[in-house]
Amino acid sequence: MTHPSLSKPLHRLAHGRTGDKGNRSNISVIAWHPALWDLLVREVTEERVAAQFAARHPSQVTRYLLPHLQAMNFVLDEVLDGGVNDALNLDSHGKALSFLLLEMPIAVPGELHPYLAGRAVQA
Template sequence: MSTSDRIIRVPLHEVAHGRTGDKGNRVNISVIPYRDEAWPLLLEQLTPERVKAWFAAKGAGTVMRYELANLPAMNFVIDDVLQGGVNGALNLDGHGKSLAFHLLSIPVDVPERLALHPEKARPR
């Protein structure tokens, strides 16, 4: 196995970027890999169940994942995570803008060559 094929664990933001939006008590978070070859690896690891567990402390309800293979990207729609929404929550981030980065901090396992800063990663 070459060094570039070595599997390492990194935060998702080393492999992808994200965008977020909100409506009421629902947030949607898009995840877009920097390199197309990361797409199938992210599909395997970023399941709705795993994302729901990652947001459990925020009270996440239903999590739906929409796959946009032509981009490639995916969009997660997470219910009940905004603590009532912009007008109903005492949350400092009622719009959920920081939630994209919360998702981008989830650990993923990828070949070293796909990480932006592999030297900072923890070997598996």
């Protein structure tokens, strides 16, 4: 029996880490399981990430794939209100921006449900 695709937040498929330099944020997305990698590559695109961050007005979003690690890195330019030294924003470091990205909804096919975080992950 096949199970239908379900919309799940990205954090069920991957975890993330964020850094910043000046007015640039650097967000990594790392698959919880190798079986999720192809779906992540297909769904977590530069365009979708730019749309997820539309309120922060990135001037450019660049994705770098690291397939041997089942990870990707996004560089978002001009999303930190000028950066830590220029912004009046209390969180101008951008450390929390991975949480915004990890809320992105992803349509997960039924055969990949066993690999989602929060379930007993199969090796």
